[in-house]
Amino acid sequence: MKIRQSIWSIKTVFVILAFIPVLALILIAVNLVLHSTLAISTLGTGLFSNSFSPSGESGVTARDMHYGMLPALWGTFLVTLISILIAFPVSLTLAILANDFSTGLLNSIIRWITGVLAGIPPIIYALMGSTFFLWFFWQKFAGQGLSAANLPPPNMLPSDESCTLLGGLMLGLLLIPFMTPLLDDALRGVPNSFKEASLSLGATRWHTLRSVTIPLAQPGIMSSLLLGILTALGESIIVAYAIGFSAKTLPSPLFDVLERTAPLTSTIAGLAGGGFSRSSVIGPVGQSVASVMGLLLLLTAFALLGISLYLQRRLKKRLTQ
Amino acid sequence: MKAEILTRPVEISLVKGKYFLLRIAAIVAAIVSILAIIGGCLAIASNSLDVYAVPLLFTLAVGFTILSIFVYRLQRHWQFSLTILIAAALISAIVIGFLPEYLQGLKINGIIHRSLISGLLLLAIAIPGSCYSLFYLLGVTPRAFDVSRYPLFIFFSAAAFTAYGLIIFHIIDNGASQLNLALFTKPFLNQTKIVEQWYNGWPVFSSMIVKQVGILNHIRGTLMLMGLTSLISLPIGVSVGIVMHEYAGPRVAGLLHFSTTALRSISGIILAVTAISLLSLPDKGTFWYNLFHGYGTDVNGILQVGRSSFLFASLFISLLVIPLIAKATQEGLSSLPVEIKEGSLAVGASKEHTLFHVQLPWSTPNIVTGLMLGCAEAAGALTIFFLIAGTGQFGTGPLNETTSLAYLIFDCRFGPVMGDPIQDMKTYQYTAALVLLVITLGLTVAAMIMKKNLAKRYKGA
Numbered sequence: 113m114k115i116r117q118s119i120w121s122i123k124t125v126f127v128i129l130a131f132i133p134v135l136a137l138i139l140i141a142v143n144l145v146l147h148s149t150l151a152i153s154t155l156g157t158g159l160f161s162n163s164f165s166p167s168g169e170s171g172v173t174a175r176d177m178h179y180g181m182l183p184a185l186w187g188t189f190l191v192t193l194i195s196i197l198i199a200f201p202v203s204l205t206l207a208i209l210a211n212d213f214s215t216g217l218l219n220s221i222i223r224w225i226t227g228v229l230a231g232i233p234p235i236i237y238a239l240m241g242s243t244f245f246l247w248f249f250w251q252k253f254a255g256q257g258l259s260a261a262n263l264p265p266p267n268m269l270p271s272d273e274s275c276t277l278l279g280g281l282m283l284g285l286l287l288i289p290f291m292t293p294l295l296d297d298a299l300r301g302v303p304n305s306f307k308e309a310s311l312s313l314g315a316t317r318w319h320t321l322r323s324v325t326i327p328l329a330q331p332g333i334m335s336s337l338l339l340g341i342l343t344a345l346g347e348s349i350i351v352a353y354a355i356g357f358s359a360k361t362l363p364s365p366l367f368d369v370l371e372r373t374a375p376l377t378s379t380i381a382g383l384a385g386g387g388f389s390r391s392s393v394i395g396p397v398g399q400s401v402a403s404v405m406g407l408l409l410l411l412t413a414f415a416l417l418g419i420s421l422y423l424q425r426r427l428k429k430r431l432t433q
Numbered sequence: 434m435k436a437e438i439l440t441r442p443v444e445i446s447l448v449k450g451k452y453f454l455l456r457i458a459a460i461v462a463a464i465v466s467i468l469a470i471i472g473g474c475l476a477i478a479s480n481s482l483d484v485y486a487v488p489l490l491f492t493l494a495v496g497f498t499i500l501s502i503f504v505y506r507l508q509r510h511w512q513f514s515l516t517i518l519i520a521a522a523l524i525s526a527i528v529i530g531f532l533p534e535y536l537q538g539l540k541i542n543g544i545i546h547r548s549l550i551s552g553l554l555l556l557a558i559a560i561p562g563s564c565y566s567l568f569y570l571l572g573v574t575p576r577a578f579d580v581s582r583y584p585l586f587i588f589f590s591a592a593a594f595t596a597y598g599l600i601i602f603h604i605i606d607n608g609a610s611q612l613n614l615a616l617f618t619k620p621f622l623n624q625t626k627i628v629e630q631w632y633n634g635w636p637v638f639s640s641m642i643v644k645q646v647g648i649l650n651h652i653r654g655t656l657m658l659m660g661l662t663s664l665i666s667l668p669i670g671v672s673v674g675i676v677m678h679e680y681a682g683p684r685v686a687g688l689l690h691f692s693t694t695a696l697r698s699i700s701g702i703i704l705a706v707t708a709i710s711l712l713s714l715p716d717k718g719t720f721w722y723n724l725f726h727g728y729g730t731d732v733n734g735i736l737q738v739g740r741s742s743f744l745f746a747s748l749f750i751s752l753l754v755i756p757l758i759a760k761a762t763q764e765g766l767s768s769l770p771v772e773i774k775e776g777s778l779a780v781g782a783s784k785e786h787t788l789f790h791v792q793l794p795w796s797t798p799n800i801v802t803g804l805m806l807g808c809a810e811a812a813g814a815l816t817i818f819f820l821i822a823g824t825g826q827f828g829t830g831p832l833n834e835t836t837s838l839a840y841l842i843f844d845c846r847f848g849p850v851m852g853d854p855i856q857d858m859k860t861y862q863y864t865a866a867l868v869l870l871v872i873t874l875g876l877t878v879a880a881m882i883m884k885k886n887l888a889k890r891y892k893g894a
Contacts, residue, residue, distance in 0.1 A: 122785055123680060125672070126672040126675050126676050126680070127672075127676055127680065129668055129669050129672035129673070130669070130672045130673040130675075130676040130677070130689060131689075132669050132755075133669070133673060133689070133692050133693050133696055133752065133755055133756070134688065134689065134692045136696065136752055137692045137695055137696060139707070140699075140703060140704065140707045143706075143707050143710055143711075144703065144706065144707070147706075147710060201589065202589050202590070202592070202593045205585070205586050205589040205590060206589070206590055206593070208586065209586045209590060213579075213582070213583070213586060222590070224881065225594065227877065227881050228874060228877055228878055228881070229597055230877065231809050231813075231873045231874050231876070231877030231878075232597075232600075232813075232870065232873065232874070233809075233812070233813025233814075233815070233839055233869065233873055234813070234815070234816070235813065235815050235839045235842050235843060235866075235869070236600065236604065236866055236869070236870060237600070238842075238843075239604075239842055239862065239863075239866055240600045240603060240604070243603055251479075251480050251546065252477075252480075252545065252546045252548070252549040253543035253544065253545060253546070253549075275542070275543075285593075285596055285597070285600075288593055314575075316575045316576075316578045316579050317579045318578060318579055318582055339698065342698045343698070345700065346698070346699060346700030346701060346702070346703075347700075347816075348700065348701060348702045348816050349815050349816055349819065349843070353843075353846070365539050365541055368539075368541045368542060370541055370542040370543040371541075371542045377700055377702045380702050380705075380706060381702055381705070381819070381820060384702075384705065384706050384709050384820060402706060403706060403710075406700075406702065406703045406706045409699070409700050409702075409703060410699055410700075410703055413695065413698055413699045413700065414695065416698075417691070417694060417695055417698055418691075421690075421691065421694070
């Protein structure tokens with residue numbers, strides 16, 4: 113009887129400790145909802161207008177506040193799209209090379225390098241952003257022969273070493289070592305017997321890859337793509353460094369990636385406050401708008417994560433059948 | 434088309450002379466493609482080298498034409514993809530020939546240099562071209578068909594690894610040039626000290642600026658964050674792993690799995706917003722306010738309340754580390770061969786005894802691996818506290834203001850906006866980046882070596 117009691121108590125301690133992450137997640141969600149009510153009740157549909165200029169809000173009516181989220185939403189879309197367009201093909205290539213198209217040594221070298229590169233913290237990419245800008249963007253998009261080209265002033269690059277394309281590029285570099293192991297796992301999960309059956313019927317390795325491995329691993333590939341999108345949505349240091357903290361309006365041709373269109377994450381950082389003394393001038397509605405944006409990110413993350421987990425389960429079911 | 438080639442092996446052996454010529458043509462096309470790939474990379478790297486783009490594209494067109502003529506002589510039909518490549522090479526040569534040096538329009542910010550377009554076009558035509566010439570060079574076999582895909586793979590991976598090589602080389606190059614021992618032994622200081630002097634029997638107060646350059650307090654702050662984070666997250670992470678593997682039913686396990694995955698996948702800035710709103714809860718001057726915000730004494734011995742304490746910051750960072758440790762624990766527990774566990778239960782050990790004396794010792798290396806990755810995460814995790822950290826010149830105890838190497842790098846750019854007197858450190862930001870890189874990459878490599886050794890363990894009969 114005594115032994116059973118002691119087991120019960122140890123189990124209780126473990127269970128209580130294990131539910132701390134769940135509690136933290138609930139606390140985060142509740143906090144965001146509570147703080148976002150002020151902005152929603154004050155601004156209403158003004159939250160989705162196309163003009164964003166935070167202010168101190170002293171003696172300003174709700175009609176004159178400009179907290180439209182449209183530029184930030186568009187910036188998030190652009191940055192995520194660019195980074196995924198860079199990272200997904202490269203990491204899929206690396207995963208294929210590590211799985212089906214290489215023998216022992218090259219295989220383990222690729223896995224080692226991507227594993228080591230996954231340890232580089234985002235601030236390093238952020239720091240290198242301005243250097244990449246000087247090396248590459250300044251040459252290709254503004255040009256050293258700027259005076260010879262005789263340009264009108266609006267066609268100039270932003271002068272402080274930042275643009276949306278740069279943020280997307282550095283984010284893509286962050287995503288490659290993150291997505292490669294996931295895609296690698298997805299491709300490795302396909303049983304060898306399937307591949308061998310295809311090869312023994314006379315198909316080349318490329319045909320096996322295209323018609324057996326990738327279709328079977330498709331849920332896994334989709335789920336790692338979704339996790340990559342999730343990471344790209346949530347990264348904030350790199351975009352704050354490479355793009356900036358806020359965008360006033362949508363870029364004038366919508367696809368202008370050489371303009372600075374700050375995404376949601378860095379806009380939140382600019383609005384949220386804390387010790388960031390620049391944001392002590394932002395009023396309570398502005399700080400509440402930060403919570404609305406955070407809530408939007410949280411809901412998107414839950415949706416994508418749910419789909420991703422469902423796809424993983426489907427992959428497992430498909431492969432065990 | 435491929436199938437047609439494969440069904441006619443006899444014909445190929447009959448026309449061996451023709452095949453020899455095809456091989457020569459393929460060698461020519463391969464050399465031209467390699468030249469064009471190099472030319473494309475150079476054109477992207479340097480503006481002035483795009484003058485070679487047009488001649489290279491014409492040469493590519495000629496090389497592919499020769500190749501496709503010999504393919505036609507052998508197979509009696511035109512290789513459609515080669516024809517497309519020839520057309521693309523010719524068209525892009527003509528287009529690039531007529532382009533001005535700078536392109537502008539549509540009111541986009543910036544003007545595009547011709548070399549970017551010509552470099553990308555060269556690569557886009559030369560890489561498939563090299564695939565085809567490799568295919569014909571190696572004798573039109575299934576094996577050659579596989580090998581001819583390598584240029585595609587190698588180009589993508591080489592491009593990615595060049596970017597990372599540039600990053601690491603640049604950090605080492607700039608960081609090592611500013612490296613000296615004094616930087617590691619002195620803490621950073623920039624404060625105003627009130628000095629009391631006696632003049633004609635009266636005390637006179639004058640202010641003196643105390644300045645010192647060094648990253649000692651940032652290194653100590655990083656270590657403090659790593660230590661506190663592992664202290665907080667180790668018990669919680671291990672118990673999440675144990676509960677998920679041992680006690681929970683599928684529903685509770687699913688809930689725990691979802692919440693830990695969600696904590697890692699949701700944006701760090703959401704955690705930062707939560708942290709900031711938690712910071713504003715207690716009233717100014719109370720015990721909890723000081724505990725949350727962190728306090729220390731400056732050179733005059735006056736209490737300075739900061740933005741957030743190490744304890745507070747590492748509470749939030751450990752939310753990111755708990756999932757890593759939980760996953761590692763779960764992997765360790767499930768890697769234990771069933772017969773060892775059942776053997777322990779069979780000789781009369783209780784479930785608890787088995788857990789503490791068999792299962793947990795077995796999964797300790799896994800947990801340590803997870804902890805190392807978590808420490809690397811804590812050293813580099815800036816998103817959560819970049820809005821609420823400080824310079825760390827008021828001490829680096831658990832209750833002092835948060836700082837770390839990663840924050841120093843951020844501070845060097847945005848410090849003036851945030852009111853941190855950090856201008857003198859701007860020269861040393863690459864040194865800080867180098868030290869941070871050494872810490873995180875060292876931990877990651879150590880964790881990977883441990884993981885590799887774990888794979889060799891006994892896996893059951």
